[in-house]
Amino acid sequence: MEKNQKGKVYNFKKYNNKTNNNSSKVRKTLSLNERLGRILIAFFVIFVLLVGRLGWLQFVQGADLKEEMYRQLTTSKVISPKRGTIYDSTGKALAVSAQVDTVSIDPTKIVVEQEDSDEIDETKTKLLKEQVAKAFSEIFDLDYEETLKKVSSESTNVTIARKVENDKIEKLEAWMKENEIYSGINIDEDTKRYYPYDNLASNLIGFCGTDNQGLWGLELKWNDILTGTPGKVTSAQDAVQDLIPYENGTYIAPQNGNDITLTIDANIQQIAEKYLKQACEENNCKDGGNVIIMNPNNGDILAMATYPDYNLNDPYTLDFIPEDEWDKMSSEEQYLKQQETWNNRAITSTYEPGSVFKIVTAAAGLEEGLVDADTAGVFNCEGVEVVSGQEINCANRVKHGKQSLRDALKNSCNPAFIQLGQKIGAATLYRYYDAFGFFDKTGFGDIGDSGSSGEAQSIFWNLNDVGSVELATMSFGQRFKITPLQMISAVAAVANDGVLMKPRIAKEIKNTDTGAVTTIEPEEVRQVISKETSESLLDMLETVVENGSGGYAKVKGYSIAGKTGTSEPDPSDEESGFVASFAAISPVESPEVVILVTLYGPQGESYYGSQVAAPVVAQILTEVLPYLGIPSDSTDSDTAEETITLKNVKNKTVAEAKKIIENQGFECEVSGNDEDIVTEQMPVAGTGLIEGSIVKLYTEDNDTRASQTVPNLKGMSLAEAKAALKNKNLNIKYTGSGKITSQDITSGTSVEEGTVISVVLQEEIDE
8 A cells, every 4th residue: 555645645556457458348249249240251151152153043053053044844745646537528527636645654753742841741742643543543444453553663764644635634634733744744645536427447547556546447557647747846835834934945847648539428428337247237147338429430439348347446356246256266266266357358358359350361362252142053062061070060050041141141150151161261261351350459549659558469270270160260250359349440441431441549649738739530551342342241240230130239220230249158168158249330321330148157047149149239229329410210110109298297286297107198196185286206297108107206205215126027028018017116118019129228227116117029030
């Protein structure tokens, strides 16, 4: 302690301590400020770094990152072209492509991540996949377990459903929106091949696979013309599949396939198929049959029908085979049967033409001047012809005796044509076979380099191997094989003043993008025989129908020339059977239609072409000739009763309707009170009915329709048929006289009471 000048004592230690305490406070304050400053500096540095990083990302790496983002979001889709439409000659669409969609998934994107990491939540992902699979199976009618396998797979692209119609796509989109599930589900535009007329011309048109590629028939042959070229679109989508701007997006438009117009007339095709089906069923044709109808003047195919046929919209299901029988087949047997059914036998199968081929032998003999039409006694038939020690029979060993060529054709005499073939000689016959086109394929359906139609090659002996027996049999159309198309083409040449035309099935091709049309012009192959020979043959073939074995092919009011054919089973083929056929030309004076009906393996009461094939020709031509506007020369009315046009009685009271119907000469059947209002009638108003026909009337309270099974009327007299149909409340419409040879509705068919059954009657004809 020290004293100052005034004697005060100062405690320096105390003072010094006080001073030290203040300094400590200052140091503590500075330390806090320093820390705050340092924090601010740290924040600043971080901010600068963030700004720098953002600047680096934005200005240095921005373009690359943007491109990477779009790569992840970019979707590239193939745009399927629209397959060209196939039209008939009247403009009806026979094969069209409808807009549909294909649904696919990327299973690796159908996942749920854990909340605090990028790891997949296995439990929730499993539940999500089950939810998605359940939705797919319900919307698209799929098996749930199979669908779940697809959704749970490790693939990045799995197709769930193809060719999906718009209504199901709308259901899927609604489900996705409701459940907020978008990632991994893709909906891509596609097209679906559709056939509006189901079975119509099925063996001709063929069908497509799920990828819209032609698999059979014209769809396959013309695939390159119909298919077009796919397009492509590249765009970006967000998580909910909405488009987002993308400057590098591209769009390449597809080039649609070309439309093709056929020479086929759907109405004529329907007529041909109706009567072919009836003939095959009634005659129990074990291998079916086919019909070809051609315009001889330009080679146009107006109809080409094969039975059995199939539904183009479901080609793998063969309805004519019972399900239990189908299930017993092996998968290989099933596929072979499908292929057999899909084939167009008119061009893909060969057969022995039989006596129809006598037209060609006669043409050669006439053209060579070795025979004429009416010189009597140039041929002699004793019922059998012995050639090199081998007996060759005439039909039923009938002895036709002395005959002219006209007689021989009329009687379809085998010995006469054996004798004619011997006069002509094998080498000359082969020259005519070649001229008629039997040694070459017809080129059916060729349009540029359009692929193979599956046209079969004919089978003949080598000329050097033709002995006397071979010459004899081929003179009347046996022991060689050709296609039905080759046969009708030769007959058409006879009808066309001796000029052979290439069969034409396509009339024009239209580029659907440009509208440009390419016409497929008729193609003349060659002059085979002279016009004079053609006219002489037509005259003789008309005699075959008017007075000979082709009588069942007569059509009231029209001139018909034709030839029967019945080829025997091939001894070298145990599976072969009889082939019944008939070729016809009409009108004789100016041919516009040639038809060939071929029935394979008929096992009914008869297998002769004159009895089972000729009536089919008559049925078809009875409808086709008037449809084509070919005038009838019929003035006779004594072979059919006058018809009365049924009046419209709908919306009248039962009492009024009955009075009107009965006053017209018809019988009326109705359930209900006189005051009830008629809502329907059968037959419909405008139908032509003969007197005494039955008319069924229905009211709103009594509209129960009764059905009846159509009886087999063939062989009945008119009186018998009327009674049989009246007993079933069915009506009849008829032409001709004699016994019934054909009916328009097959026996065994179920029809509504009041239906009109049209029949044709003819006098009995000896084979």
